[in-house]
Amino acid sequence: MKTAKIESLLQKSNVRPTAMRILVYNFLLENEAAKSLTDLENYFDKSDRTTLYRTIKTFEDKGVVHQIDDGTGTTKYALCEQGCNCQIETDLHLHFYCNICDETVCLTDRKIPNINLPDGYTAEDANLVIKGRCEKCPE
Amino acid sequence: MKTAKIESLLQKSNVRPTAMRILVYNFLLENEAAKSLTDLENYFDKSDRTTLYRTIKTFEDKGVVHQIDDGTGTTKYALCEQGCNCQIETDLHLHFYCNICDETVCLTDRKIPNINLPDGYTAEDANLVIKGRCEKCPE
DNA sequence: ATAAATCGTGCAACAGAAGTGCATTATTCA
DNA sequence: TGAATAATGCACTTCTGTTGCACGATTTAT
Numbered sequence: 001m002k003t004a005k006i007e008s009l010l011q012k013s014n015v016r017p018t019a020m021r022i023l024v025y026n027f028l029l030e031n032e033a034a035k036s037l038t039d040l041e042n043y044f045d046k047s048d049r050t051t052l053y054r055t056i057k058t059f060e061d062k063g064v065v066h067q068i069d070d071g072t073g074t075t076k077y078a079l080c081e082q083g084c085n086c087q088i089e090t091d092l093h094l095h096f097y098c099n100i101c102d103e104t105v106c107l108t109d110r111k112i113p114n115i116n117l118p119d120g121y122t123a124e125d126a127n128l129v130i131k132g133r134c135e136k137c138p139e
Numbered sequence: 140m141k142t143a144k145i146e147s148l149l150q151k152s153n154v155r156p157t158a159m160r161i162l163v164y165n166f167l168l169e170n171e172a173a174k175s176l177t178d179l180e181n182y183f184d185k186s187d188r189t190t191l192y193r194t195i196k197t198f199e200d201k202g203v204v205h206q207i208d209d210g211t212g213t214t215k216y217a218l219c220e221q222g223c224n225c226q227i228e229t230d231l232h233l234h235f236y237c238n239i240c241d242e243t244v245c246l247t248d249r250k251i252p253n254i255n256l257p258d259g260y261t262a263e264d265a266n267l268v269i270k271g272r273c274e275k276c277p278e
Numbered sequence: 279a280t281a282a283a284t285c286g287t288g289c290a291a292c293a294g295a296a297g298t299g300c301a302t303t304a305t306t307c308a
Numbered sequence: 309t310g311a312a313t314a315a316t317g318c319a320c321t322t323c324t325g326t327t328g329c330a331c332g333a334t335t336t337a338t
Contacts, residue, residue: 016305018315037295048317053296055315069210071266073325074295096260112267113252120274121235127210128251128267135259155334157286176324187288192325194286212296213324285334293326304315 001029013062020047024055025064025079033103034068034076034095070097070104070129078106092126098134105134140168152201159186163194164203164218172242173207173215173234209236209243209268217245231265237273244273 006025007017015021027043028035040052056077059065065077093108112128133139145164146156154160166182167174179191195216198204204216232247251267272278 016314018304020316050297050318051316058315069208071208094254096256099263107257110254110256113254115233115249115252115267115269117235117249117269117271118246118274120277121269122272123269124238124272125270126268127270128254128265130254130256130260130262130265132256132263133261135257138259155285157333159287189289189326190287197286279338281336281338283334283336285332287330287332289328289330291326291328294324296321296323298319298321300318300320302315302317304313306311306313308309308311 001026010064013064015058015062015064020044020051021055021058024052024059028065028077028079033105034070034078036074036076038074039076068095068104068106069127070095071131072097072102072104076104081108092128094128094130096134097129097131098137099131100133100137103134104129140165149203152203154197154201154203159183159190160194160197163191163198167204167216167218172244173209173217175213175215177213178215207234207243207245208266209234210270211236211241211243215243220247231267233267233269235273236268236270237276238270239272239276242273243268 003022003026006022006029010017010021010025023044024040027040037049037053037056040056041049044052056065060067060077063080066080068076068078070076092112093106094110094112095104096107097104107130112126115123115126117123142161142165145161145168149156149160149164162183163179166179176188176192176195179195180186180188183191195204199206199216202219205219207215207217209215231251232245233249233251234243235246236243246269251265254262254265256262
């Protein structure tokens with residue numbers, strides 16, 4: 001994607017498009033799998049950890065990326081779909097973690113099914129992670 | 140529950156019932172909510188962190204407790220039901236995290252629904268956490 | 279019953295991820 | 309241009325999880 005395009009996308013989300021932010025956005029865009037802060041740190045080894053940390057925090061606050069807790073212990077991030085509203089419960093898609101290649105992907109078209117909770121319980125949010133073998137890791 | 144009863148339960152799981160282990164088991168038994176290592180550490184402030192860590196690891200290896208990743212970033216543990224086999228996919232129940240009281244409970248009778256994955260994906264494990272308001276935290 | 283082997287416990291130290299404070303640099307706006 | 313605001317980089321801290329090693333307790337074999 002062209003830099004100018006990313007710039008305007010960031011601006012639309014009220015994120016000032018600095019050089020670093022455009023690079024990070026592009027990195028997330030080019031990778032199907034969700035990336036952790038450490039992944040970013042390793043890739044952008046010239047940049048500071050804190051900058052990357054705050055970049056991703058800003059993205060998250062402004063709805064550019066969403067957090068993924070895939071059970072590995074390290075939080076990962078993936079770009080939100082255009083028009084996605086990750087806060088809305090009905091938009092909650094599930095995530096798939098591959099035990100073989102250690103990558104996590106969004107299955108944006110698979111929503112978390114409705115769960116019938118016991119009396120007195122109210123659902124506000126949900127997180128579903130399926131672990132197994134992904135399409136890229138044949139047996 | 141009587142100490143003798145806990146002793147025999149531990150022995151049945153091939154865990155030698157030391158004083159510490161019986162205390163930890165009892166603590167988990169008396170608390171409906173799942174507990175973290177830090178919770179144990181705070182409660183048993185005379186005991187060492189490592190001992191508690193290894194106690195819970197032993198329990199986990201022997202199928203006495205199961206791990207819960209509730210998305211808070213800290214792993215919690217809860218006693219397995221009698222006869223529960225947490226490894227078996229069909230036995231996977233869901234967990235509920237209360238945003239108000241910050242406690243996590245097993246909803247053992249609610250199983251994770253079957254998910255239809257895209258072609259090429261194989262499920263081996265799953266984790267579903269619902270977040271919201273629990274029965275003890277009325278509005 | 280005693281010695282050898284094994285297991286449990288406690289201390290110290292480490293690793294990785296996440297987060298904060300502060301100074302410096304860059305950018306925007308009046 | 310200059311003041312205000314935002315972004316970046318460095319150092320440091322905290323929290324959770326984990327390992328190595330030594331000592332003490334318990335079990336097992338003789």
